[in-house]
Amino acid sequence: MTLVDLQKRFDEKIEAEVKIEPKDWMPDGYRKTLIRQISQHAHSEVVGMLPEGNWITRAPSLRRKAALLAKVQDEGGHGLYLYAAAETLGVSREELIDELLCGKAKYSSIFNYPALSWADIGAIGWLVDGAAIMNQVMLQRTSYGPYSRAMIRICKEESFHQRQGYEILLTLCRGSDEQKAMAQDSLNRWWWPSLMMFGPHDSESTHSEQSMSWKIKRKSNDELRQAFVDATVPQARYLGLTIPDPDLKWNESTGHWEFGEIDWEEFWQVVKGNGICNRQRLKDRIRAHEEGAWVREAAMAHAEKQRHRRDVA
């Protein structure tokens, strides 16, 4: 088949909502975009374990500790599903991990903010997982089969993450004045970074248009961000907390919440590596990788020895 025919067949599948599978022909740009997006997503799941993992030993009760441990373990699993999906496109796990550890690959900037108080664990579940869910629900319909299947699996697991976070804040908001203040403080710090998770405005987003036409993305950054604000404002009200945005107001005619402008200078600073925790996160990942090296080698040596014994016997 000629390149023109292959391209035509690919376009027809995208048009007809037929998923693209690993061994199907696909344009180079499509493959590269997917590898970049899926691996960034995988790195985010893995780095995302760090701010929360920090609180497992300090959770205020056994119930909270078990829930947080289960959530963090889920995020590790999400990383695995996504790395596996990226690997179907012809990159190795090793290459992907190397790119993260040498600082070349990006991950979601939200994880470069510190989790300072127990209330932050609530805010992360409610807002950060909430924002991630908006994006992931949309990606269940992405055009690449393995990515879509990973997203379906992940979405099934995510909803408890958001609920456990909201429940933490609900408990704090029903507690003492100090506890409520702690919840408000965490909302103040996590609100804007959560809105930044959806990325630059559509007009500024370099890859957006092509990704939409390939149906890798099904909704734009601004659409998703608006849906998140609309879903979250009533939840904040129920908690009795104030969203730190003086421009936030209900628009009767559009049926949406209008909100203020994001500090894009802060956004780009964190993307460029100058956030509060960028250096710490990478340092922690590198240390974990290096300290685990002997385990990986020993397991491989053991497996080879077993294989050898079997062959001799």
Added chain:
Amino acid sequence: MNDWPLWEVFIRSRNGLDHKHVGSLHAADWQMAIENARDVYTRRNEGVSIWVVESRHIHASDPEEQDTMFESARSKVYRHPTFYDIPDEVGHM
């Protein structure tokens, strides 16, 4: 470090159903593959049995040959019950 080999994971969600492909993972050997599959793919009671197969042992049909590969079945409409005319009076058959 070289990557551990890749394994495909199949899970039977309950007795009476087939094992179904759920995803893949890296592991040094089959025992580790099964243990890791339990930890990532059955955290919410998704399975009662796990199979793992090293990915390099799986051979697949070529998607580019899809048309010719499955052509012969497409033209054989007489393999389907609706191809045959049976009067309504005969009842369900």
